[in-house]
Amino acid sequence: MDKIRQPIPLFKKWFEEEINLTKVQIPTAVCLSTIGIDDFPNARYVSFKEIHDESFIITGPLNSRKGIEIEKNNKVSLTFWWTETERQIRVQGIATKISEELAEKYFHARDFNSKVVSMICEQGKETSTIKLLEQKVLERVTKNKKIDKPKDWGGFSIKPVRIEFMEFRKSRFHDRKLFEFKDEKWILKQLQP
Template sequence: MKNSHTPIELFKKWFSEEEKLSKLSVPTAVCLSTIGLDGFPNSRFVSLKEIVKDSFIITTPLDSRKGAEIENNNKVALTFWWTETQRQIRIQGIATKIDKELAQKYFEERNLESQIVSLICQQGKEIDDIKILEKEIIQMSLTNPKIEMPKNWGGYSIEPIRIEFMEFRKTRFHDRKLYEMENNKWTLKQLQP
């Protein structure tokens, strides 16, 4: 099956079309799925930072649950659902840590509150009294400091091996196209709805 777009070009086209119509405050939200340390799948929403060299970039504390799961098994999935254009994109790929310079760039782009939370909080860890953390965050934000990137903060570059594009139709006869990386080239297959 022939198509004039690479999957990355098609992703960018679809993303641009959704972004123009979307009323969402976070149109870059994507569901990241990992294989849990207990063997169960684990999913959560993260923010897509950008696409670099045809790979999808996300950031996170590296010692968070998702960081530990990716370290254990770097096969991950991303799922986008775009309401305005009624489109879904599913990506399977291999996650590798981004370099420190790129992590630093993304950290500096975060607002002060997000930087402070990244510095003070241990994402996903249990706590007895959340008010203690709230006070620390408020206290630090009042001093308006320049926050250094925490040592545990970084991100991942997800190199896709499969990308499925689906356009929903009221008839339920959805248009589904699957790109797969085979021998360093993208192949394209039309899938049944």
């Protein structure tokens, strides 16, 4: 296990090591778990953007199920699994909306088709006419005009309270370290495999 004694620098180191080795198409995918509006846990993969101000940034429609769930209960978790380095990182934290300026930055960094889909579709809402939505997206893509960020598109900054790092070993004696933020500092604990 790395000798880094703070979780954010350790996360960045592990993330960079995985990115340099990975062959997966979306290396920034992370599982976001929320408490559902029906009190059942809910998990889905989202795109991790970066660490900003010691917090994990994810983006998407604020009026989607995840956005509504976070609005109701902002205690969330992120789970990273990295195949090449055989490492897992679990983050528990408090989610808050990112600023409009940051949302604009992330939205404009997206590819054109993603922007169009975000403009036309209401993520996760029921539809009886998927073909009509596809047609609307295709028509808008062919116009190839600038897309403004939809008012309900933004993101969340997840301030961690716990981060667990686990490095898998063939012996099954996995190395697990838990960082907990207490009294304004990180406390490190070694966990059993």
